Amino acid sequence: MVFAPNGGELRSLSNEPKPMVNVMGKPLLIHVADNLRSIGALRVIAAVEDNVNVEGVELSRLSNDYWGTLKLIIKETPRGSTVVFSSTEYYVPREAYEALLNTHLSMGYDATMLVTAVEDTSSGVVVHVNSEGRVTGLSRGMGPGYLFLNLMVIERNVFEDYGELNWGSIKAGVHLWNGWFTRVNSPWSLLDLTRNLLSGLRESTISTKARISPKASIEGLVVIDDDAVLDHNCTLRGPVYVGKGAYVGTGALLRNHTSIEEGAVIGANAEVTESLVGPRATVGRGSFIGASLIGPRAVVEPGVVTLTTTVDRKIGAVIGGGARVGANSVIKPGSVVKPSELINPLTYYG
Incomplete structure (x- = not known):
């Protein structure tokens, strides 16, 4: 039980x-x-x-x-x-x-x-x-x-x-x-859990139903689930998980114990590292998401940067489910954007 x-x-x-x-x-x-x-x-x-x-x-x-x-x-x-x-x-x-x-x-x-x-x-x-x-x-x-x-x-x-x-x-x-x-x-503990689970990978698992561009680059151990899409020139540096129906855009970079959940979208040239991107969330093109958690159905518009700091551990930001972070905003380390909260473009938040 x-x-x-x-x-x-x-x-x-x-x-x-x-x-x-x-x-x-x-x-x-x-x-x-x-x-x-x-x-x-x-x-x-x-x-x-x-x-x-x-x-x-x-x-x-x-x-x-x-x-x-x-x-x-x-x-x-x-x-x-x-x-x-x-x-x-x-x-x-x-x-x-x-x-x-x-x-x-x-x-x-x-x-x-x-x-x-x-x-x-x-x-x-x-x-x-x-x-x-x-x-x-x-x-x-x-x-x-x-x-x-x-x-x-x-x-x-x-x-x-x-x-x-x-x-x-x-x-x-x-x-x-x-x-x-x-x-x-806590949300931060989910990053620890993701790291531990991904560190336990012994081999890569890539679904035959995934659509992977011949120009995509995969390094290290990865799990790529059904109907995931890896577009041209994107790079995965494992250990990394890409969930069912997730989309990784042209030139995007995923690395270092990152989990992209079902139906999430990572825009062109975005970088996501040591993070958990929730189901059906969106990370806009050119954004940087580091040591952060993006809640379900949250939208991070293009050009957003989550700053990181290290005290006992490296932390970025928590962006709650259904929240929207406006384009070219900067989120300070340790910030928590509440579920469904709206952050205007060009905001220095936290």
């Missing part, structure tokens, strides 16, 4: 519920569902706050009591089932799912939690373990410790045999994850 809360900070990018925000051609919820299916899940149930329509996913209502919601859903599953709990709050790759399940099965635990050792646990839940690696309890994070990555395998029978998740009564353990993870809690 998947816990899929809204995630309020993502509303500055899109009015879509957080589980439905697209990264590399799929909503976050589908990314998590695919990871569950990769380890053999027969049913995927998502506990959501909003009405969403997701093919192949059963929907349940998410309450403020996550553990209570988990118990209610688990009790609907057959006795003897193994249930995997995940979330759209933290994203981990499918290798983490496989490693967690292998540990759970090999150790014979009632429940097994995915944790990672971090210096600051204030963003989440700390898992306390004894010298034998058994879980003794949970608490709110503060300081260094084992951060719970919201991924757990639990046996359905635990709720029949013990009634509650009493960590002192059940045989619960952890799998220590040393790989990458992304906490999806």
Whole structure:
């Protein structure tokens, strides 16, 4: 099952519920569902706050009591089932799912939690373990410790045999994850997730339904989806994703962990780097988009520049869904253009 809360900070990018925000051609919820299916899940149930329509996913209502919601859903599953709990709050790759399940099965635990050792646990839940690696309890994070990555395998029978998740009564353990993870809690975190996903590419995938000019240049690893169009003299320097029906204009340059979502348009001679361009968004000719997020159906007119700065990480701008940025405007680093906001041409914004 998947816990899929809204995630309020993502509303500055899109009015879509957080589980439905697209990264590399799929909503976050589908990314998590695919990871569950990769380890053999027969049913995927998502506990959501909003009405969403997701093919192949059963929907349940998410309450403020996550553990209570988990118990209610688990009790609907057959006795003897193994249930995997995940979330759209933290994203981990499918290798983490496989490693967690292998540990759970090999150790014979009632429940097994995915944790990672971090210096600051204030963003989440700390898992306390004894010298034998058994879980003794949970608490709110503060300081260094084992951060719970919201991924757990639990046996359905635990709720029949013990009634509650009493960590002192059940045989619960952890799998220590040393790989990458992304906490999806802000638009900027989507850039981290895009980078992590694209960095995991092992080979290029180019649809036979894509239309690619013989004069286009492709360097490095790329994913080019159905009906995408790459026009004359455009350049892709991977890792890069180009979604279904997206258009990359003459002379445009896409590079460095950039994701162009379904139906987006990149105008002639535009440059997009380290950015996420949302579904059906438009980047006008000659624009420069760096370390930025462009929301669904937003329009960036020709000649727009997003300036970047580096503090803890490189950041450009967030341009909300349905917004319009007028031609030859300059957007200052860290600026957030609200969804549906109109920025006049020749504006120095932020």
